Amino acid sequence: MWQAFPLCASLFSLKASLPHADRLDKAPLLADNNDCQSGVKTNLAALSDNVSVPIAGQLVGNGCGGRCGCAMETSVNKELTVNIPIQILAGIGRLVLALLTELGRIGLFFFTTFSRIIHLPHSIVRIAQQIHFIGTKSLFIVSLTGLFTGMVLGVQLYYTLSRLGSETALGVAVALSLIRELGPVLTALMITGRAGSSIAAEIGIMRISEQIDALDTMDIDPIKFLVVPRLLAALLCFPLLTAIFDVIGIVGGYLTGVVMLGVNSGTYLNRMEQSVVWADVSGGFIKSFAFAIIVSVICCYQGYTMHLRRNGFGARGVSVATTSAVVISSVLILATDYVLTSFLL
Numbered sequence: 001m002w003q004a005f006p007l008c009a010s011l012f013s014l015k016a017s018l019p020h021a022d023r024l025d026k027a028p029l030l031a032d033n034n035d036c037q038s039g040v041k042t043n044l045a046a047l048s049d050n051v052s053v054p055i056a057g058q059l060v061g062n063g064c065g066g067r068c069g070c071a072m073e074t075s076v077n078k079e080l081t082v083n084i085p086i087q088i089l090a091g092i093g094r095l096v097l098a099l100l101t102e103l104g105r106i107g108l109f110f111f112t113t114f115s116r117i118i119h120l121p122h123s124i125v126r127i128a129q130q131i132h133f134i135g136t137k138s139l140f141i142v143s144l145t146g147l148f149t150g151m152v153l154g155v156q157l158y159y160t161l162s163r164l165g166s167e168t169a170l171g172v173a174v175a176l177s178l179i180r181e182l183g184p185v186l187t188a189l190m191i192t193g194r195a196g197s198s199i200a201a202e203i204g205i206m207r208i209s210e211q212i213d214a215l216d217t218m219d220i221d222p223i224k225f226l227v228v229p230r231l232l233a234a235l236l237c238f239p240l241l242t243a244i245f246d247v248i249g250i251v252g253g254y255l256t257g258v259v260m261l262g263v264n265s266g267t268y269l270n271r272m273e274q275s276v277v278w279a280d281v282s283g284g285f286i287k288s289f290a291f292a293i294i295v296s297v298i299c300c301y302q303g304y305t306m307h308l309r310r311n312g313f314g315a316r317g318v319s320v321a322t323t324s325a326v327v328i329s330s331v332l333i334l335a336t337d338y339v340l341t342s343f344l345l
Contacts, residue, residue, distance in 0.1 A: 105308075109223075109301045113231060116224040126229040134195045134230070135237030139244070142190050146178075146245035149186060150252025153177055157253075158261050170263050171272035174253035175246075179276065179284045183246040185337050188238065188291035192329045196299040199230055200325035203303030204318045212304070227304070231296045238292035239285050246284070283344040287337060294332050299325040 157173045203226060206212050215222045250272070257263040302325035306317050 110297055112223055113227050116228050127232050130229045130233035134233050138191050138194050142187055142241045142245050143248050145190055146248035147252045150249030151256045154253035154256030158257055168267045170257045171268035172275040175250055175272045175276050178246045178249040179280050184242050184284050184287035187242045187245045188333045192295050196295050196329055197322050197326050199299040200303040201318055201322045204306045204321045207306050208313050227300045234292040234296040238288040242288040287340050290336055291333050295329045298329045
C-alpha cells in the first residue's frame with residue numbers, strides 16, 4: 001500500500017517545473033491509496049502528449065512526436081556520423097602536408113650544403129678534426145664488427161655449402177657478401193650509431209644555445225662552418241672504413257673456414273681472387289659514398305632544424321633530434337642499398 005506514495009511525491013515535485021503543470025489541477029489527486037494510484041495514472045496520461053516524466057530512472061510517456069530534444073539529438077548524431085570521414089581525410093591531409101614540408105626542407109638543406117662545397121677555401125683544420133672524429137674514433141668498432149661478421153659468415157656459409165658439396169666456394173661467398181653488401185651497409189650503420197648521433201646532438205645543442213644565431217650575427221655561414229666539414233670528412237672516411245671492414249671480414253671468414261673447419265687455404269684464397277672483380281669493389285665504394293652523404297646530411301639536418309619542430313628546445317628536443325637522426329639514417333641506408341643494388345647488378 002505504500003508503493004503509491006513515492007509516485008505521488010514525484011508528481012508533486014514535478015508540478016512546478018513542467019510547462020503544462022496547470023493541467024495537473026484538472027485531474028483530482030485522491031487521499032486514498034488506491035485513489036492516489038489512479039490519480040497518478042490520470043495526471044500522467046494528461047501530460048504524456050507533451051512531456052516525458054522521469055519516475056524511478058525511467059521515462060514514462062514520450063509522445064513528443066519529434067517536438068522535444070530527441071530530434072535535436074538525432075540530428076547531432078547524424079552530423080557527427082557525417083563528420084567522421086571528413087576528419088579522417090583531414091588528418092591524412094595534414095600528415096601528407098607535413099611530410100612534403102619536411103622533404104622540401106631536407107632538399108633545400110641538401111642543395112644548400114653542396115652549393116657551399118664549391119665556395120673555397122675550406123677550413124683544413126676543421127675537416128681534419130671531423131676526420132679524426134668520424135674515421136679514427138670509429139675504426140675500432142668497425143674493425144670489431146667486421147671480424148665477427150666474417151667469422152659468422154664463414155660458419156654459416158660453410159654448413160650451407162657443405163650440403164651442396166661446394167665447400168671450396170667458401171672464400172668466394174664470404175668475399176662477395178662482404179664487398180658487395182654487408183661491408184658498406186654495416187659500416188654505415190656503425191658510423192651512424194657512433195658518430196651520427198653525436199653530430200646531431202652537437203649541432204642541436206648549438207642551436208638551442210643560440211651559437212648558430214651567433215654565427216649568423218658574425219656573418220659566418222653556419223652551413224659552411226658546421227655542415228660542410230662533416231660532409232667532406234664523411235666522404236673520405238666511409239670508403240676507407242668500408243675497405244677495412246671488408247679486409248678484416250675476409251680474415252674472419254678465413255679463421256673460421258680454414259683454421260677451424262678445415263677448408264684448404266689455397267682454395268679459399270685462389271677462388272676468391274679469381275671470382276672477385278673490380279666491378280664488385282667499385283659497387284661497394286659507390287654505396288659507401290652514397291651512405292656518407294645520407295648520414296652526414298640527415299644527422300646535420302636533424303640538429304640544425306631542431307627548433308622548427310614541436311618540443312624542439314631543451315634536453316627533450318636534443319634527444320628527439322638524435323633519435324630521429326639515427327632512425328632515419330638507418331632506414332635510408334637500407335632503402336638506398338636496395339635501390340643501388342638493383343642498378344648495379
